[in-house]
Amino acid sequence: MSESNFYFRIATAEDTPILKQLIESAFRAEDTRQGWVGIPELASGFSIEEKQIASGVADPNTVFLIARDEHEHLLGTIGASKRGSEVARLFMLAVDPRLHRGGTGRAILDYAEQYCKREWKSRVISLDALSTRESLIAWYLRRGYRQTGETNLFPREKCKDLDLPEDLHFVELEKEV
Template sequence: MSTDNTHFRIATEDDTMVIRQLIESAFRAEDSRQGWVGNSDLASRFSMEDKAVASIITNPDSTFLMASDANGKLLGTIGVSKRAPDSARLFMLAVDPQCHRGGIGKQILTYAEDYCQREWGPKTLRLNALSNRESLISWYMRRGFRKTGETTPFPLEEFKDLNLPDDLHFVEFEKALGTTGDENPAM
C-alpha cells in the first residue's frame, strides 16, 4: 500500500536487521529541537537485539510496519500490537534521521492507526513516551493522543552511570480511533 510517494508494507523476518539498525539510528540521532531527544547520553546508548525485533515480527498479534520511498529506501518503521479485543499498542516509531521534519513520522503514525483498525478493530490505541521528551509528547498530543494519567517506571538502575532525573518515567497515552487530533491541537 502507498501514500503519495511513501510505500508501506508488513515486515518479514528478512527485515529484522535493517529495522533494528533504523530504530537504533533514529533513537540515537541528535536533534536541535529542544525537548525532542530528552537526554542525549541516554539516546546514544539505545540499542536492540535482532532477536527482539524478530520476536515482534513473528508474533501473530504484532509486527513492524515499514515505510519506504519509491526506490525502496527505508524511511521509517513502527511497531503495532493487538493487546485486547478493543485495544492496540503502537511502539518504537522511528524515522531515518535524514528524513526528520519531512512529515514521514505523521504518515507512518496515520498508516499504523489505519492498519490497526483494519486488522483488529480496536476502539483505542495506546503508546508511551519518555517524560523528558516534551516536544515528542506535544507531537503525539497534536495527533490526537491524550495522557491517560498512568505512568510506567523507567529502569533507572540500568543506567546508574548517567545523570538522569530521579522521576524519569514513561507517560502513557491513549487515542480513541476515528479522531485525527488535527481538529483540536490544544495541549
C-alpha cells in the same frame, strides 16, 4: 515527500537487521529542538537487540510496519501490537534521521493507526513516551492523543552509568480511532 509516495509492508524475519539499524539510528539522532530528544546521553547510547525485534516479528499479534519510497529506500518503521478486542499498542516509531521534520513520522503514525483500526478493529490506540521528551509528547498531543495520567517506570538498571533524573518515567497516551 507526500504520503502517496509511501509504500508499506509488514516486516519479516529477514528485515530484523535493517530494522535494528534504523531504530538505533533514529533514536540516537541529535535534534536541536528543545525537549525533543530528552536526555542526549540516554538517546546517544540507545540500543535494541535483534532478538527483541525478531520476537515481535514472530508474534502473531504484533507487526512491524515498514515504510519505503518508490525506490525501495527505507523511510521508517513502527511496531503495533493487538492488546485486546478493541485496543492496539504502538511502539518504536523510527524515521530515517535524514527525514526528520518532513512529515514522515506523521505519515507512518497515521498508517499504523489505520492499520490497527482496519485489521484488528481497534477503537483505542495506546503508546508511551519518555517523560523528558516534552516536545515529542506535545507532538503526540497534536496528533489527537491524550495523556491517561498513568505512567510506567523507566528501566534504570539498563543505564547504570548515566546520571538520570529520579522521576524519569514513561507517560502513557491514548487515542480513540
